[in-house]
Amino acid sequence: MADHVVARVDELPDGERRIVRAGKLEIGVFNVRGRYYALPNVCAHQFGPLCEGRITGTLVAREETNWSRAWVQEGEILICPWHALEYDLTTGRCLAYPKVKLRQYPVRVEGDQIVVSV
Amino acid sequence: MVTETARRLRLSDVLVVDVDVHVNDVPGALAPYCEMPWRRSLEHLVGVPARYLDIPGYAPALKLDPPFPGGFNLRSVNTAAQMAEELAAISVDIGILFPDHLLLMAQLPNEEYAAALARAYNRWLAEEWLHEPPLYGALLAAPQDPADAAREIARYADNPKVVAVYLPTSGVYPLWGHRKYDPIFAAAQEAGLPVMLHSVSAVTPAFPFNIDQFDTAMARHTVSHCFAMMANMIDMVTTGVPVRFPDLKIAFTEAGISWVPFMMWRLDKEYNESRRDIPFLEDKPSTYIKKMYFSTQPVEEPENGRDLVAMMQIFDGENQVLFASDWPHHDFDHPRQVFDLPLSPEARRKVMGENALKLFKIPAPAKVDGRVRWD
Numbered sequence: 001m002a003d004h005v006v007a008r009v010d011e012l013p014d015g016e017r018r019i020v021r022a023g024k025l026e027i028g029v030f031n032v033r034g035r036y037y038a039l040p041n042v043c044a045h046q047f048g049p050l051c052e053g054r055i056t057g058t059l060v061a062r063e064e065t066n067w068s069r070a071w072v073q074e075g076e077i078l079i080c081p082w083h084a085l086e087y088d089l090t091t092g093r094c095l096a097y098p099k100v101k102l103r104q105y106p107v108r109v110e111g112d113q114i115v116v117s118v
Numbered sequence: 119m120v121t122e123t124a125r126r127l128r129l130s131d132v133l134v135v136d137v138d139v140h141v142n143d144v145p146g147a148l149a150p151y152c153e154m155p156w157r158r159s160l161e162h163l164v165g166v167p168a169r170y171l172d173i174p175g176y177a178p179a180l181k182l183d184p185p186f187p188g189g190f191n192l193r194s195v196n197t198a199a200q201m202a203e204e205l206a207a208i209s210v211d212i213g214i215l216f217p218d219h220l221l222l223m224a225q226l227p228n229e230e231y232a233a234a235l236a237r238a239y240n241r242w243l244a245e246e247w248l249h250e251p252p253l254y255g256a257l258l259a260a261p262q263d264p265a266d267a268a269r270e271i272a273r274y275a276d277n278p279k280v281v282a283v284y285l286p287t288s289g290v291y292p293l294w295g296h297r298k299y300d301p302i303f304a305a306a307q308e309a310g311l312p313v314m315l316h317s318v319s320a321v322t323p324a325f326p327f328n329i330d331q332f333d334t335a336m337a338r339h340t341v342s343h344c345f346a347m348m349a350n351m352i353d354m355v356t357t358g359v360p361v362r363f364p365d366l367k368i369a370f371t372e373a374g375i376s377w378v379p380f381m382m383w384r385l386d387k388e389y390n391e392s393r394r395d396i397p398f399l400e401d402k403p404s405t406y407i408k409k410m411y412f413s414t415q416p417v418e419e420p421e422n423g424r425d426l427v428a429m430m431q432i433f434d435g436e437n438q439v440l441f442a443s444d445w446p447h448h449d450f451d452h453p454r455q456v457f458d459l460p461l462s463p464e465a466r467r468k469v470m471g472e473n474a475l476k477l478f479k480i481p482a483p484a485k486v487d488g489r490v491r492w493d
Contacts, residue, residue, distance in 0.1 A: 058397070059395075083391045097401070
């Protein structure tokens with residue numbers, strides 16, 4: 001594991017992202033309501049630049065919603081700019097394919113720096 | 119010494135369950151089973167010359183095609199005894215009954231009349247057909263009145279010879295994925311009865327039956343069953359029927375089987391970018407399609423039967439495909455056509471009958487010397 005500085009804390013406010021190079025990899029680091037999450041900048045579908053996508057919420061329809069559509073997870077869903085596959089930023093899980101889960105990298109704050117370990 | 123070849127499975131060795139055979143449900147036959155005032159309507163229809171799947175006010179069909187020069191192979195089955203005898207003659211041991219004319223009943227606009235016809239058909243079926251040991255029935259569910267259809271399902275749930283719910287699909291509007299049909303799906307799931315979609319050629323404005331542009335009857339018939347199955351499968355999957363009713367078994371009939379891999383892959387492709395549009399699903403569409411059932415007729419006749427077997431493997435066809443003849447209709451398949459596909463002996467037994475026995479919870483009758491003894 002090697003540490004990579006992502007940004008100063010004040011450079012990555014809530015709802016924002018930074019894409020950093022870590023050796024051969026590109027890693028997207030996201031601030032979701034004060035917590036940091038890091039994912040590879042590669043979609044599991046056709047390897048599009050996932051972390052450049054829109055950050056939004058999503059729709060669910062379950063028995064609890066009487067099978068009507070409900071808007072959930074505002075700010076936690078990342079949508080691939082190529083084919084719009086959705087990922088849960090907080091877990092790395094692909095919403096369309098329960099078995100697909102992206103690798104998550106640990107992120108920590110050291111002083112005023114955000115650091116990702118890859 | 120008995121060789122492998124000599125011991126090869128023969129058609130008479132396997133139990134053949136035919137999941138799609140048709141009874142001739144003319145208005146005069148149903149009239150005594152129909153409530154007033156609609157019994158009067160059926161009696162008025164007795165004098166109307168009945169053409170094949172074309173009776174005004176009963177089996178409405180916009181027939182655009184000229185009578186085929188030289189005629190058309192027309193057969194009908196009018197009694198249970200005739201059906202039992204004819205099925206035995208084509209090596210079918212058990213048959214699941216569907217109507218002839220009421221294949222078109224989804225197009226009837228009058229809700230009360232449609233529901234009364236469904237009740238009359240179901241009574242007629244139970245009382246005049248199902249006493250023959252080889253004959254089992256699919257209950258007719260009128261899409262015009264889902265609440266009444268649900269009551270019919272509950273009414274016959276304990277009849278051991280009623281083993282499925284038939285969903286009329288020709289010209290049905292809206293398609294079968296609409297929430298208005300939930301009472302039918304709930305009742306079928308509760309009763310443990312599979313629902314079976316069955317179409318027939320028709321020309322109506324309801325998609326996908328606006329097929330008047332084709333020059334020929336053959337062109338219309340090429341698409342009328344399989345487009346109907348495709349449209350309704352798309353609708354049912356994208357509105358989440360298999361998620362909302364996880365124990366409901368869904369079967370598609372009379373469209374062959376080679377369209378199924380196309381639908382799986384087409385829906386899965388769309389799902390990549392449109393999961394949010396159909397948030398009912400918990401996994402890709404093909405996951406649900408692989409749990410559905412498909413009857414063989416009109417079975418494809420590729421130059422190489424192995425190609426069809428390979429297609430079946432894409433959707434777990436060994437466990438999900440059901441033999442159907444469509445007897446006595448013009449395009450029926452003899453069981454040999456499916457039996458002779460290059461399937462493993464185990465898969466052959468399943469497709470020809472065991473899958474259907476399991477789906478319909480029919481007790482397996484013993485077959486001795488190539489015949490089922492029903493006594």
